[in-house]
Amino acid sequence: MPERKPRTLFDKIWDAHVVETLPDGTALLYIDLHLTHEVTTPQAFDGLRAAGRRVRRPDATLAVVDHNIATDESRRTGITDPESRLQVETLERNVREFGVPYIPLLDERQGIVHVIGPELGRSLPGMTIVCGDSHTSTHGAMGALAFGIGTSEVEHVLATQTLLQKPARNMRVLVEGNLAFGCTAKDIILAIIGRIGTAGGTGHVIEYAGDAIRALDMAGRMTVCNMSIEAGARAGMIAPDETTFEYIRRTPLGPKGEAFERALAWWRTLPSDPGARFDREVRLAAHEIAPQVTWGTNPEAVLPITGTVPDPEEEPDEAKRAQMRRMLEYMGLTPGQRLTDLKVDVVFIGSCTNSRIEDIRAAAAIVKGRKVAEGVRAMVVPGSGLVKKQAEAEGLDRILREAGFEWREAGCSMCLGMNPDKLRPGQRSASTSNRNFEGRQGPGGRTHLVSPAMAAAAAIAGHFVDVRDYQPREALA
Amino acid sequence: MKPFTTLTGIAAPLPRANVDTDQIIPARFLKAITRAGFGRHLFANFRYREDGSENPDFVLNQEPYRRAEILIAFENFGCGSSREHAPWALLDFGIRCVIAPSFADIFHNNCFKNGILPVKLPREVCERLMEDARMGGNARLTVDLERQVVVRPNGEEIPFEVDPLRRHLLLNGLDDIGQTLQHAAAIDAFEAKQRAAQPWLYA
Ligand code: SF4
Numbered sequence: 001m002p003e004r005k006p007r008t009l010f011d012k013i014w015d016a017h018v019v020e021t022l023p024d025g026t027a028l029l030y031i032d033l034h035l036t037h038e039v040t041t042p043q044a045f046d047g048l049r050a051a052g053r054r055v056r057r058p059d060a061t062l063a064v065v066d067h068n069i070a071t072d073e074s075r076r077t078g079i080t081d082p083e084s085r086l087q088v089e090t091l092e093r094n095v096r097e098f099g100v101p102y103i104p105l106l107d108e109r110q111g112i113v114h115v116i117g118p119e120l121g122r123s124l125p126g127m128t129i130v131c132g133d134s135h136t137s138t139h140g141a142m143g144a145l146a147f148g149i150g151t152s153e154v155e156h157v158l159a160t161q162t163l164l165q166k167p168a169r170n171m172r173v174l175v176e177g178n179l180a181f182g183c184t185a186k187d188i189i190l191a192i193i194g195r196i197g198t199a200g201g202t203g204h205v206i207e208y209a210g211d212a213i214r215a216l217d218m219a220g221r222m223t224v225c226n227m228s229i230e231a232g233a234r235a236g237m238i239a240p241d242e243t244t245f246e247y248i249r250r251t252p253l254g255p256k257g258e259a260f261e262r263a264l265a266w267w268r269t270l271p272s273d274p275g276a277r278f279d280r281e282v283r284l285a286a287h288e289i290a291p292q293v294t295w296g297t298n299p300e301a302v303l304p305i306t307g308t309v310p311d312p313e314e315e316p317d318e319a320k321r322a323q324m325r326r327m328l329e330y331m332g333l334t335p336g337q338r339l340t341d342l343k344v345d346v347v348f349i350g351s352c353t354n355s356r357i358e359d360i361r362a363a364a365a366i367v368k369g370r371k372v373a374e375g376v377r378a379m380v381v382p383g384s385g386l387v388k389k390q391a392e393a394e395g396l397d398r399i400l401r402e403a404g405f406e407w408r409e410a411g412c413s414m415c416l417g418m419n420p421d422k423l424r425p426g427q428r429s430a431s432t433s434n435r436n437f438e439g440r441q442g443p444g445g446r447t448h449l450v451s452p453a454m455a456a457a458a459a460i461a462g463h464f465v466d467v468r469d470y471q472p473r474e475a476l477a
Numbered sequence: 478m479k480p481f482t483t484l485t486g487i488a489a490p491l492p493r494a495n496v497d498t499d500q501i502i503p504a505r506f507l508k509a510i511t512r513a514g515f516g517r518h519l520f521a522n523f524r525y526r527e528d529g530s531e532n533p534d535f536v537l538n539q540e541p542y543r544r545a546e547i548l549i550a551f552e553n554f555g556c557g558s559s560r561e562h563a564p565w566a567l568l569d570f571g572i573r574c575v576i577a578p579s580f581a582d583i584f585h586n587n588c589f590k591n592g593i594l595p596v597k598l599p600r601e602v603c604e605r606l607m608e609d610a611r612m613g614g615n616a617r618l619t620v621d622l623e624r625q626v627v628v629r630p631n632g633e634e635i636p637f638e639v640d641p642l643r644r645h646l647l648l649n650g651l652d653d654i655g656q657t658l659q660h661a662a663a664i665d666a667f668e669a670k671q672r673a674a675q676p677w678l679y680a
Binding site: 019020024028030032042043046047051053059060083086087090124127150151152155156159160161162164255259260262263266 | 508509510511512513561565587590642653654657658660663664667668671674675676677678679680
């Protein structure tokens, strides 16, 4: 019998989910898990209703509210914004009517859809996972094929549990060696996007590999995969290993006992075969990655914290030069300014990129015994109610509150300027989220993307600082 | 999805190129929770003045074009954002066919998903059809998908091309979902196999 061609992690998951291949090469791909939230689903459920269709696999579907909701106490007394309330009530009506499992706003497991999937043990290796949300790529950290879809496709998955998809190309990003002191998963992914650009992954699924990726905990791996979409990739993924399996063992809804052992046997077959072919490969040396800060209005406009604001006049390409000028104007920056001289008005630690317990521990380690600088609004928004509970059990909320941070309820919060948490025009933020687009955190807001440690240090100093100089060494123990 | 076989109706002339989806429906109207009702906001920036009153100069505010079912425009119709709200708005207004020399890719796909037929015809043909449309209520066009022809008021027939699979879906009123459900047996078989091999994926 001929040797089977070596396959990548992506190839293996893809092959295992093709229901049928249509004559033009399009695959009917089976979807194992469909996560849903209040913003991109109302029209999809409407479509089902109009056609008299049902949700094919409610047991493979999970709904939660995260985008639109307030992250303060007001959520307990009812949502005040009428449009947000209607979207949430609509989701609640739909999940009841169609029998979809739902985590309500006041449930302690409520949280950002991309935090709760892995945390609850619903997102597992080898799965195909979709959600009407581009940051579905996060779940690729579990060793799954996970990607965002549009509203018609949401309806398609609800009705058929499948999607019509053309295969993607394989790309591997190898991050070799060890991360230096004070550097994190966020710095890895920002450095990767800085290197390959916001369209660098177009048409590809990225597999992240190498020692520095292997060394990351699950939270770090989710941070990396989360921002794959910011590199233009269809999805990002990391091969499952002992770190993954240990994580799943501790989840409430992951397979247990014999089912776990059976699953484990299949999960162990998933990593890319030696000699598997990637259409494209990129290598980074982990020890060369410094703490990163974005200076512009897309995640590719990023520099090490030791850098200075670039000068558009030094950019030879006319179109790029014009774009840089626009970015500097919007961001209120002058060429040559040191990034460490930029004062911040708001510090936001949260979002599906960086709101897990590990992120909050990293922030608390920096601020312990210190105070938020005068005039800075600093907030920590846990990614889920369970993260919040864990942080409180560890006393992290006390450390953060005593330093002057707001300690809030779980949700997307200031990541996207759709709920009450917004930047005001002209305000500069150090944010652990994933998009620094114009107006993303509120009209006129100026976002700088950083790691949780960098954000926490900026809150204390009142301006960006190199966390490597700032971090007490013992905090890393 | 409503099948599209033959449509005879009033055609509205919109002699513009690069009509983008932001023009078709501005972003501020995307907060609604249903697919219905976007017709009110179709071309909102053209149709309404700042005080909210109708702009009588815009074609869709004029008789008989308020009842238009066909829209004729120029190159690159539907460019810009991928919002599916654009075809939703056209459909809700009553437009089921757009005729133009070229379409933006995503919009073109989205039309088929929503029972709208985009017809590609050369610029000079579109100009002639636009003349027909300007004749008003007596100048109905017929778009016959079965025979793949547009019939002018003078009886002249203009053939057009359309992807055979998509034509099949439209003629039969099958959306992607309807199409996929024809593979229901294969999906059932896949699930049976997967359930046996990976029971932890099933509740
Ligand atoms: S936290 Fe931000 S990026 Fe993540 S799902 Fe919410 S809005 Fe989207």
